[in-house]
Amino acid sequence: MAKASNTLTPSTVPSTGHTVSKINISVWARRLGFYVLLILAWQFITMLNIWPQYELPGPLDVLASLVSGILGGQYIPAILVSMQRLLIGYGISLVIGLVLGSLLGRFKLLEETVGSLILGLQALPSVCWLPLAIIWFGLDEQAITFVVVMGALFSITIGVLNGIKNTPPIYLKAARTLGSRGLALSTQVILPAAMPSVINGMKQGWTFAWRSLMAGELLYTTVSLGNLLETGRDQLDSGQVVSVMLIIIAIGITIDTLVFGNIERSLRERWGLQS
Amino acid sequence: MFRRELEVETPMQIEKGSPTPGGIPLRIEGISKTYAGRTGYVEALRPVNLTVEPGEFVCLLGPSGCGKSTLLSIVAGLEEASGGVIWANEQKVTGPGTDRVLLFQEAALFPWLDVLGNVEFGLRQKQLSASERTRIALRFIDMVHLNGFEKSFVHQLSGGMRQRVAIARALAINPAVLLMDEPFGALDALTRDRLYSELEFIWSSTRKTILFVTHNVHEAVALGDRILVFAPRPGRIVSEFRINLPRPRSLEDHHLVDQAAEILAALKEALGEDEQENSNGQSK
Numbered sequence: 001m002a003k004a005s006n007t008l009t010p011s012t013v014p015s016t017g018h019t020v021s022k023i024n025i026s027v028w029a030r031r032l033g034f035y036v037l038l039i040l041a042w043q044f045i046t047m048l049n050i051w052p053q054y055e056l057p058g059p060l061d062v063l064a065s066l067v068s069g070i071l072g073g074q075y076i077p078a079i080l081v082s083m084q085r086l087l088i089g090y091g092i093s094l095v096i097g098l099v100l101g102s103l104l105g106r107f108k109l110l111e112e113t114v115g116s117l118i119l120g121l122q123a124l125p126s127v128c129w130l131p132l133a134i135i136w137f138g139l140d141e142q143a144i145t146f147v148v149v150m151g152a153l154f155s156i157t158i159g160v161l162n163g164i165k166n167t168p169p170i171y172l173k174a175a176r177t178l179g180s181r182g183l184a185l186s187t188q189v190i191l192p193a194a195m196p197s198v199i200n201g202m203k204q205g206w207t208f209a210w211r212s213l214m215a216g217e218l219l220y221t222t223v224s225l226g227n228l229l230e231t232g233r234d235q236l237d238s239g240q241v242v243s244v245m246l247i248i249i250a251i252g253i254t255i256d257t258l259v260f261g262n263i264e265r266s267l268r269e270r271w272g273l274q275s
Numbered sequence: 276m277f278r279r280e281l282e283v284e285t286p287m288q289i290e291k292g293s294p295t296p297g298g299i300p301l302r303i304e305g306i307s308k309t310y311a312g313r314t315g316y317v318e319a320l321r322p323v324n325l326t327v328e329p330g331e332f333v334c335l336l337g338p339s340g341c342g343k344s345t346l347l348s349i350v351a352g353l354e355e356a357s358g359g360v361i362w363a364n365e366q367k368v369t370g371p372g373t374d375r376v377l378l379f380q381e382a383a384l385f386p387w388l389d390v391l392g393n394v395e396f397g398l399r400q401k402q403l404s405a406s407e408r409t410r411i412a413l414r415f416i417d418m419v420h421l422n423g424f425e426k427s428f429v430h431q432l433s434g435g436m437r438q439r440v441a442i443a444r445a446l447a448i449n450p451a452v453l454l455m456d457e458p459f460g461a462l463d464a465l466t467r468d469r470l471y472s473e474l475e476f477i478w479s480s481t482r483k484t485i486l487f488v489t490h491n492v493h494e495a496v497a498l499g500d501r502i503l504v505f506a507p508r509p510g511r512i513v514s515e516f517r518i519n520l521p522r523p524r525s526l527e528d529h530h531l532v533d534q535a536a537e538i539l540a541a542l543k544e545a546l547g548e549d550e551q552e553n554s555n556g557q558s559k
Binding site: 171271 | 431
């Protein structure tokens with residue numbers, strides 16, 4: 001019987017990662033070269049003086065606007081206001097979306113009725129809710145929060161719903177035969193199994209929320225990132241407009257990579273999914 | 276290696292006040308299953324009667340579609356029978372219960388948990404402290420020879436290792452009956468051979484009742500005390516064999532090979548009579 005003894009050791013487990021660092025360096029070098037060339041070309045074109053400076057700012061103008069905007073105390077409060085709106089709106093839609101998606105996944109009748117409504121509403125760009133929101137709430141925080149919530153809510157709900165619907169039945173069978181029932185089955189099996197789909201919905205929701213926030217803020221007179229774009233236009237200060245655009249891109253990329261990139265990476269490592 | 280483990284207390288001793296040492300008896304009384312298909316009703320299982328002794332290792336052998344997996348699923352309480360009753364230790368089966376655990380061809384491990392988390396899963400459903408759970412889980416990980424892999428994720432394991440984790444996960448909740456639905460069907464022959472010995476060892480040291488579904492005659496002869504041959508359409512038991520070969524068994528043993536050939540002949544005959552509706556050769 002001892003012939004069955006096992007001689008495997010942990011080192012035989014295939015490991016992930018750590019083989020691509022060499023490739024990464026050359027990719028980053030090419031990327032850096034591209035951006036240096038892009039900025040040089042930009043600078044060269046502005047130096048040709050084809051367009052006036054207020055139409056096409058040079059890289060140095062944009063840099064100057066960026067520095068003075070930050071040091072002048074204008075940009076930082078604007079960033080904080082926009083981020084706060086995003087956080088509140090996204091937080092609300094996350095809570096509602098998780099609950100709503102779970103209910104739709106649990107009750108067939110709800111999915112057939114409310115589910116179809118949600119699919120329909122998702123076709124509407126959420127900034128289209130702004131006129132109605134302003135009529136309801138006035139031109140204030142509630143209206144813009146409403147638009148952000150509408151931006152993220154449906155993506156998150158549908159992500160949760162799809163994740164629950166696509167839970168492999170074998171996981172449910174395995175869990176039930178091991179004695180899992182009711183709430184424990186939902187929280188320990190159905191929701192974790194739905195995670196890849198939920199994360200997808202959350203990521204898409206955040207993208208929509210961020211876009212509708214920026215669009216909505218263009219109409220606002222209180223200090224915010226969208227409003228800085230608008231005042232830049234008023235003052236024909238294209239340097240400010242482009243520098244704020246860069247900040248918006250930077251925030252988007254930061255959240256994408258730091259928040260969702262990390263979540264997705266840990267999920268891939270756990271589940272062994274392909275990227 | 277095995278000698279060391281023989282000294283480990285058997286799983287049945289873990290739970291205080293266990294009513295029976297080792298496995299429990301199973302009584303399958305007139306279990307039938309009829310599906311509503313597109314062209315009318317499909318008889319998946321013609322009433323089956325079967326009594327399994329406590330600690331007995333019974334193999335259900337047959338081609339795919341003969342209802343043997345359905346029967347196992349009904350015994351597990353995951354599927355409802357159209358008629359008949361299952362008695363587990365003289366208790367009527369009305370749903371899933373941790374006295375009976377079903378194992379699948381796919382290991383069906385949870386990819387969001389590591390090996391330890393998977394083995395602890397069933398224990399989490401009971402009210403056990405975290406340290407107690409870990410203590411029990413580690414012992415069964417040790418029993419299936421996966422020490423050192425506690426923190427590995429499912430996708431990092433080979434098929435055979437996954438099936439071992441599934442076995443440890445099932446054993447951890449200390450079931451009296453293991454219901455195994457072609458658990459080694461997707462594995463290569465070498466891994467399968469090794470797992471036969473491991474399962475035989477686990478069974479002989481815990482004396483659990485095992486119902487093992489397979490379409491592999493050699494597997495059935497290598498493992499079972501008794502083999503029930505199923506025929507399809509409608510699913511029914513057509514013959515029964517008792518295997519009295521000494522254990523541990525070797526697949527090369529010529530007695531085993533002879534017996535496998537005999538059973539294979541019976542299986543082929545059953546398949547040949549497929550159309551003959553009145554050949555209802557129930558065991559007993």
